[in-house]
């Protein structure tokens with residue numbers, strides 16, 4: 001579904017990613033973990049075309065998408081939920097979802113997808129006429145993911161969906177992510193720092209440190225946290 005081959009990328013003159021190779025098969029949940037500043041968000045931004053790869057190749061469904069812009073990528077089914085609070089606070093929950101479907105010309109599809117999102121997240125349906133700014137952190141994250149689902153992504157890129165959430169909300173958000181994969185066979189790349197929790201839903205894991213992949217494994221084989229700790233610390 002997605003293959004990053006020997007990617008080098010960064011900001012201005014600052015190199016961040018160095019020879020990063022990552023691949024995702026269709027319907028897989030792949031976790032990208034690593035310490036702060038490792039380059040995890042940069043990986044996602046490079047796939048999305050927000051950051052340009054200086055070297056290497058990005059292959060999506062068999063075609064190179066190097067140099068594609070974010071809008072082009074969205075139209076090809078790649079949808080990105082950025083790190084942090086990304087809902088429109090002054091719009092209602094419903095309006096936020098409608099915004100998520102703004103590129104769809106068939107409004108009946110927009111209505112159907114809103115229903116699908118509400119099936120997945122009944123908590124936010126109860127609050128559909130409320131300004132999104134009034135939602136709890138967990139509800140905002142559900143809305144941010146719900147808004148991404150409006151475009152029925154084939155590849156969903158999630159940047160730290162657990163950020164700022166209480167443990168109970170993290171569990172809920174992660175369960176919902178698994179349901180999305182199981183229901184729609186969406187391929188999901190999830191950046192996370194909540195290692196133990198994300199290992200419960202991920203099929204495979206990459207550990208990124210100082211812009212390099214230092215470990216790649218099946219999530220089921222990585223239950224021994226000391227292996228991950230070593231990879232994080234570079235021991």
Ligand SMILES: Nc1ncnc2c1ncn2[C@@H]1O[C@H](COP(=O)(O)OP(=O)(O)OP(=O)(O)O)[C@@H](O)[C@H]1O
Nearest residue numbers: 011014016034035036037038039040041042043083
């Ligand atoms: N827009 C930018 N301009 C310049 N440098 C940046 C920019 N964004 C990120 N960086 C730098 O690139 C490096 C990697 O950042 P990135 O955001 O990819 O890390 P991360 O692994 O997502 O970290 P975190 O867990 O804190 O979100 C850091 O050193 C960061 O300071």
Ligand SMILES: [Mg+2]
Nearest residue numbers: 040041042083
């Ligand atoms: Mg980040």
